[in-house]
Amino acid sequence: MAEIKGEHNVHVVSEEEPVSAKPLPNKPKRVASLDIFRGLTVALMILVDDAGDQWPVIGHAPWNGCHLADFVMPFFLFIVGMAIPLSLKKIPNKLLAVKKVIVRTLKLLFWGLLLQGGFSHAPDHLSYGVDVKHIRWCGILQRIALAYLVVSLVEIISRSGQARDDPEHTNLSIVKLYYWHWLVAACIVIVYMTLLYGIHVPDWTFTVHNPDSIYNGTTFTVSCGVRGKLDPPCNAVGYIDRVVLGINHVYKKPAWRKSEACTMKSPYEGPFKKTAPAWCYAPFEPEGILSSISAILSTIIGLHYGHVLVHLQDHLSRLKQWILIGLALLTLGFVLHFTHAIPLNKQLYSLSYVCVTSGAAALVFSAFYVMVDILGLKLLFVPLKWIGMNAMFVFVMAAEGIFAGFINGWYYDNPQNTLIYWIQEHVFIRVWHSTKLGMLLYVIFVEILFWAVIAGILHQLGIYWKL
Known part of the structure; x- marks a missing residue:
């Protein structure tokens, strides 16, 4: 979401032209498929935030595995990576480009702390404010900010006098041209794997801060004293966050609460077992320090797709590289997971998870590119395009529940008697005689x-929330 509107124009063949090696027109057109992919994300x-409790298959996996919700963050990071070369190519001056990147990063950090640091309790609680002793430092926008900052700076600093707009670029020449990006990716992999498997995790203690809990x-006290474990209590990802951030500053309701070890209602969230481990x-923290370092890889992969979009001059060449790399990433990720080498794990942002989710992002974007930018089926996806062109606005108002919190602030007799709750109950749940189906349709x-x-209305008025 670092790129909101008007930042990804590139040469695209007109809708009437066949998929061929035909040169692209000189006038750049906006890549509608990227807006639509962002809108879908x-x-x-x-969907997963508001219906995931009723439909566990679309909510976050408790630990190992990958549900629908676990694709959202990597999709965002992939899209941010794709948009970086499309926006920075318009700013030839390095200092101006760095300034723009830093300002956007600071804006993302500000909104991340405000919305997910604990200050906002919307939409369910009609209060604001956070005890700074328990503020959450990490979150979705903070992770996006880190990935955007690192990858953008690498893109800017590694610029050279090479003919990057040379129309004769090939698949291999693009990789060679941006070799610095792949060196950075290799360094990230080495650092991540070294810390993940090399750090000794000692026993640790914590105090429950939950007024609703009997505890x-x-x-x-959690007993560990191990190295290289990837289980919930004793992994290096959580250990680093507890040491650096402080245990009072990490996420209080992790997805592992829905695991079979914790509750009889798994995969739903419910009361803990009497025998539940400590x-x-x-x-x-699912968006913690070490996992966010690994998450930068998703943005670097998206960056390569953006470079392909900029440099390759026909649809077939673009699609060939996008699809082949996407399939290769999916294959590698599944092999690592099913051979039990490295499990798919969103909480740890494991390498198999990077591969599978980035491969999925690549194939989803390629499908949109074919349908929208080649076949011209834009009308089918207009709602998603509108959302994608004002992604930050919709994220804040809808995904973070700010608008719903405002509506819930106007209630009759008690805070549970609001317009939103009335619509959910009387228009959807009672009509369909099912809470699960009713909430999904709502x-x-x-x-x-x-x-x-x-x-869509804001788009027609030319109003966009830009960072």
């Missing part, structure tokens, strides 16, 4: 479609 975030104020009550047709219409 924001819509998925709304509120109780201190637990770590079930502990906090864990999220799709009231939340996502509503914000698509609002984004």
